[in-house]
Amino acid sequence: GAGVSQSPSNKVTEKGKDVELRCDPISGHTALYWYRQSLGQGLEFLIYFQGNSAPDKSGLPSDRFSAERTGGSVSTLTIQRTQQEDSAVYLCASQQGSYNSPLHFGNGTRLTVT
């Protein structure tokens, strides 16, 4: 069945360049999350979209990070002027409804900033 799809699976970029990471959630899921996992660390919350509500951006580490979700479906996470500390696995998850239902994760995008 169709799960959460993320692209690219791997991305190597030079410091200072912009990158876009894409997430296709499960059809019909109203909530979408972005997390990242740095080497040896846990899952760090970045941003949360729920239906038509304003997104919860409280986890974005700097103003270089932004995300949008078009038409309540596909989401793009953009990192401008990448830094080496941005290197991590970026995970997207979608959720049917909200509270009290599990998240379904994609396999992530491994970002390496050289």
Next chain:
Amino acid sequence: DQQVKQNSPSLSVQEGRISILNCDYTNSMFDYFLWYKKYPAEGPTFLISISSIKDKNEDGRFTVFLNKSAKHLSLHIVPSQPGDSAVYFCAAESDSWGKLQFGAGTQVVVTP
């Protein structure tokens, strides 16, 4: 601030024995708790959950226990199997919060 804590980064257990993973939380508003399992190069997958109105939930070899007064939950895997070797994440949320908070994860290695 880390509101969900998994203080054991790793756990090694023999096949057939019990694995016990622990998780502590600080926010008393959390009322729904989940465990996720993650294999390398894959996203986390949902394993089991528990609502704060319960103190135990069982699903096959997996049981989660919740002690609200201690703000502590644990995951028991019995018997442990080599395929259980993975990173396990504890997560918590509240109805008013809207997003899951994850712990740092515990790497479980099940040896034959």
